[in-house]
Amino acid sequence: MGLIRSGGHRFAMVARPRLREGDPGKAALVVGMSLLTVFATAVGALQVDASVQASRAQREAGRLGLEGTARDVTAIVQLGADYGAFRRWYEELERLAWVNEALAADPDRADRAQLEVLARVDASLADWIQQRTDLLQAPYFDPETYISDFAAYEAERVTAPAVRTEEQRSAETEVAVAWGSRALGYVTVLTLIAIALFFLGLAATIGASVRFLFAAGGGIFGTVAFAWAASLALAPVHRVPTAAIEQVVRAQVELAQAPGFGTMELDQTGRGRFAAAIAAADAALALDPEYASAYRSRAAAELSYADTLVFSEAGPGAETERLVAGAVADYRRFVERRGDDYASWWNLGWAEYLAGDMAAAIADTDRALELTPDQFTLYLNRALARLAAGDRAGADADLETALEVAAKTSLDSNQLFFDVSDFDIARLAEQRPAEAGALRAMLLRLREAQVALRVAGSTHPREGTGRVEGLAMGTLELSEDGALAPLGEVAAGEAVSDPAAVAFRLRVSAAAVPAGTTLSVRVWLDGLPQAGYALDVAWPQGSRQMVVEIASPYALAGFPLQPGAYELAVYLDGATGGTFGWSVAAPE
Incomplete structure (x- = not known):
């Protein structure tokens, strides 16, 4: 109450002389300037708070990134140790089986006592190893078949923590950007208030004949500043719910265990993995319809499912058309939000190729190449799209460019891409009779280039070799x-x-x-x-x-x-x- 009373007293001390002078306009200007000054103080406080929130979120994102890197390294090291333990455990079981077979074949052999001791040692070592790695424990190990589920183990121990940390870090980064943008918005509001005060102050010093123009200008800038500040203060800062992040993690874990490259027959278990991944992404979007990563996760599951079906014995059909259409729509939603993600442009171009939209496939593959021009598979994808569009010369040119790019990098690092391309082009030649001749020629060129790179360091076979x-x-x-x-x-x-x-x-x-x-x-x-x-x-x-x-x-x-x-x-x-x-x- 004391602050309000003293503030009102000061205001009266300023305004009363103006009223006594018979100049109510100047008094109104003083009132307006006083209100704008109070408003500027409030906006300044909001700007400081937004900056603090942005800094806090950025620090949290950095902390998550560092912890995630350390966790990823630890998980990979632990995974290697567990695989090594499994190998040693299996070796002990093999040696134990050999000893038991030898004793069963010749119970009276001279070294029976030594073999029995060896059998006990092997059995003890196998039991000891089994107790020291989760890979040989439930739910990853089946004691009836003596088989471990390596895919599930790696998905839950490596993929899940990595995805969770990256999504949490990304969410905090988005929060930091939102608060930072709000802080900059408040700075703009303060600038508008300063302009409004300038106009009002100028209006208070000039004659009544032109005062209205400057007063109106000050009022307009003040009103815009107030409206802008209100919109900033009332707009919520979007934060991805933790439950939505967990659903994206689950989608990636399911997808990591789904069938992949080279699957010729997709069973119900494999279909179930893809369906579970899509369902988890659906759940994430139900929790947060603006969650960009959920669109990408669903698109990846849809495209992987469709891709597996297309290149399996099932081949393309109504189911793959539906999945590809969904993947195209979801990838487009994602790149609208994050247009700098080359992998999503890459996958979008491939999905459009499978959908038969060659113009869009070429355009979006071009966009991926703008972001990462050293991926030779992208040139192969564009070659396939150009071939399907009737541009054989363009397809041949892209094939040669792809091989030139591949020659600049390690063949071992590109081996998987060569193998996938080999398999896919061979299957496409079976499914697309109109392009079969050109596709087989492309496959022959690709195979020769791969061998020539291995033995001669060039994409072209040597001539005169017999x-x-x-x-x-x-x-x-x-x-x-x-x-x-x-x-x-x-x-x-x-x-x-x-x-x-x-x-x-x-x-x-x-x-x-x-x-x-x-x-x-x-x-x-x-x-x-x-x-x-x-x-x-x-x-x-x-x-x-x-x-x-x-x-x-x-x-x-x-x-x-x-x-x-x-x-x-x-x-x-x-x-x-x-x-x-x-x-x-x-x-x-």
Whole structure:
């Protein structure tokens, strides 16, 4: 009350002389200036508070980022340790099984006592290891099958914490930006108040004839300042609810466990993972319709689901059309909010390609390339869209650009992208008859470039490397001494049905092969590149024939051949020399 009374007293001391002078206009100006001064004080306080809130949120975002980095590193280290423990546990079980088999085969053997001691030690070590890693505990470990769910373990121990921290950090950053923007808004309001005070003060010093113009100007600026300040103060600062963040985390965890590249048959479990990811994103959007990451999560689940169906045996259909349409809509909503996310433009362009909108696919892939011009897969995606749009020359140019970009980076870092592109283009050639010839030519160029990069450091095969005249294939078995031995011959198109076969033997006949030439062998199983069968060996100088063993790392352990359709290609310094196809029958 004392402050109000004293303030009113000062106001009366200023205003009364004006009233006595018979100049009520100046008195009104003094009143207005006094009110604007009080208003400016309040706005200044609001500006300070907004700045403090912005700084606090920014510090929290920084703290979350640092803690998240430390947590991610710890989780990866722990994951490696757990995988190592699993491997050692499995080795102990294998040795225990070998001991038990040896004792069962010859109960009276001379070293029985030593083997029994070894069996007890192995069993104790296996139990000890099992108690020290969560990977060998429920819910990740099935004691009946002795199988651990590595995908679930990695999704919940690595993916979930990483996504949660990133979403929390992003949410705090958005809050900091909102408060910072509000603080800047208050600064603008204070500027308007200062202008209003200037006009009112000027009006108080000039004659009554023109006073109205300046007073009106001051009043307008003051009114705008008040309205702006009110809108800033009353507008809530958006903060993503914690429950919505948890739903996005759940969506990413489900998606991390869903089937991926190379899935030929999508079962109900796989479909359930995709559906659960979409449902979790739906729940996040129900909690916060403005949550950008929820749109991206739902789009990723929809596109991954559609992509898996398109390239599986099911192929494209009504279900994939619905999923792709949803992915396109959700990615567009996301890039409207965060237009600098190149991965979302990348995926949006691919979704539009699957939807058949080639113009949009090219435009949005262009946008992704503006943000990240060194991703060779983006050039391949644009090549596919241009080919589908009838621009063969543009597609060929993009393919060569893609290979030039790939040559500038490590082949090992691009290997997965090469493999995915190989599989996808081969499947597209089956699904798009009108483009099949061009797609197969693109696939051949891609495969030769990949081999040439490996053996010669160039995307172009060397010329004059000789010619392959014949390929002969046979099977190998594991002999009693642990070596690979010939088993039988395999004709082109034949199905191998002998369960003893564990590997293959390839005889290559060639002529005019110069010294220093590298023979490369690549194998595909059901359309998927098989890295375990890849070979790059020097051609023997002066020879017209070479025999190589095509054995996976599992062959020497006696594992049978994986059933399916096999395709083999041989290259001389990257140039295709010949192909061979056969199959392995499933065991009865």
